[in-house]
Amino acid sequence: MTCDLSIIIVNWNTKNLLKQCLESIKAHTKKISYEIIVADNSSTDGSADMVEAHFPEVVLIKNKKNLGYGRANNQGLKMCHGKYVLFLNSDIAVNNNCLDEMFEFMKSHPGVGASACKLTYPDGSLQHSCRQFPSFKVFFLMLLGLRAVFPKMRIFREYLMLDWDHADLREVDQIMGSFMFVRKEVLARIGSFDERYWMYFEEVDLCLRIKRAGWKIVHYPYASAIHYLSKSSEQWSETKRTVEFNKSLLKYFRKNGKWHEYYILTILSKIRYLSWFIKSKGHVNLDR
Numbered sequence: 001m002t003c004d005l006s007i008i009i010v011n012w013n014t015k016n017l018l019k020q021c022l023e024s025i026k027a028h029t030k031k032i033s034y035e036i037i038v039a040d041n042s043s044t045d046g047s048a049d050m051v052e053a054h055f056p057e058v059v060l061i062k063n064k065k066n067l068g069y070g071r072a073n074n075q076g077l078k079m080c081h082g083k084y085v086l087f088l089n090s091d092i093a094v095n096n097n098c099l100d101e102m103f104e105f106m107k108s109h110p111g112v113g114a115s116a117c118k119l120t121y122p123d124g125s126l127q128h129s130c131r132q133f134p135s136f137k138v139f140f141l142m143l144l145g146l147r148a149v150f151p152k153m154r155i156f157r158e159y160l161m162l163d164w165d166h167a168d169l170r171e172v173d174q175i176m177g178s179f180m181f182v183r184k185e186v187l188a189r190i191g192s193f194d195e196r197y198w199m200y201f202e203e204v205d206l207c208l209r210i211k212r213a214g215w216k217i218v219h220y221p222y223a224s225a226i227h228y229l230s231k232s233s234e235q236w237s238e239t240k241r242t243v244e245f246n247k248s249l250l251k252y253f254r255k256n257g258k259w260h261e262y263y264i265l266t267i268l269s270k271i272r273y274l275s276w277f278i279k280s281k282g283h284v285n286l287d288r
Contacts, residue, residue, distance in 0.1 A: 003034055004032040008037050008077060008088065010072040013043045015046055021093055035081060040063060041065070041072055068198035084184055085187060086099065086182070092226065098224060098225055101220075118224040118225075119224070126166055129166070129179070134249075136253070136261040169221060172217055193205075197251055249265065
């Protein structure tokens with residue numbers, strides 16, 4: 001049976017936040033019909049049991065291992081009946097009428113392929129959730145370590161759109177994968193997430209394909225949600241997050257960039273790994 005919106009939530013060990021997320025949807029979505037699909041990536045904190053006990057109406061996928069973000073979302077997408085699809089992180093709580101308003105906006109703007117609401121931190125401050133598409137120059141400088149030294153450099157601020165207050169309706173390059181309201185027709189035409197990305201950059205790749213297919217991606221500031229930010233990935237060590245980020249970065253440029261950009265960034269990332277290894281491991285041998 002069709003509905004207005006299919007909400008897909010990928011979860012990994014965020015039981016309490018997932019419960020809050022599901023409660024917020026139920027409390028603040030009154031005007032549209034929707035279904036919720038939770039793809040649990042082999043959580044060990046009782047997340048799946050919580051969903052079964054408290055939200056029997058939710059379609060639950062219980063994976064035997066962590067399949068990653070894109071692949072788990074694609075599982076949910078195959079089960080969707082909605083005219084629109086919302087890819088939603090488990091660490092988000094939607095505010096009053098958020099999904100109702102997003103649905104009406106998408107319905108009345110057929111040229112928009114994907115959109116996102118305004119995201120804030122729990123204290124109410126703005127979360128910069130839109131970016132320009134990655135450029136070789138930006139990530140060349142980042143892998144050289146210049147962002148850590150010069151975080152306010154113009155090129156970084158422009159890429160991260162830090163000088164925009166997200167208060168106006170605007171077409172953008174990419175939106176966060178934590179809240180992606182997508183027209184089902186678009187996904188039927190261009191395909192879903194590229195599963196070669198295990199974590200990071202899969203939403204950037206999807207946004208690029210949406211734009212290349214002629215659809216707009218829009219930031220809609222008149223609806224909002226609270227994002228607790230990276231509550232799944234912060235369970236990893238900083239080293240693992242960095243490794244996974246760099247792997248996906250290189251996959252993105254191999255697929256979407258020029259061949260020499262990919263090889264230069266590959267060399268730089270290997271140099272950074274070697275430098276980190278020497279600093280963290282090599283000094284032990286020198287002290288003996």
